[in-house]
Amino acid sequence: MKPSNAKAAALAAISSKPFKNTPHSSNPNLATLFNKYVDKTNVFSWNSVIAELARSGDSVEALRAFSSMRKLSLTPNRSTFPCAIKSCSALFVKEASRA
DSSP, rough: OOHHHHHHHHHHHHHHHHSOOTTOOOOOHHHHHHHOOOTOHHHHHHHHHHHHHTTOOHHHHHOOOOOOHHHTTTTTTTTTTHHHHHHHHHHHHHHHOOO
C-alpha cells in the first residue's frame, strides 16, 4: 500500500530530523541513533524513544517525538500515552515549582 501524498511528505520531513539533539538533552546519542537506524513508520520504535526520553527527564523532546509520530499519522497505542502523560506532568511540576 502506498502512503498518501500528505503522509509521504510528512515522512520525508520527519525522516531528515524527527527530533533534534538539544543542548539540554539528557541523551543526545538517542536522537542520532533514531535518525540513522530506526524505521520511522513503526509505532513501537517511536514508543521506545518516547519512553526513554520521558524516563531520562527530557520531557520536551519526548513530546516533540510524540508530535512527530502523530504528524506521520501513526496511531498511538496503550504504551504511547503513559509516556506522553508522564512528560506532560513532569513539565507541569517543573513550571509549578518556578511559581
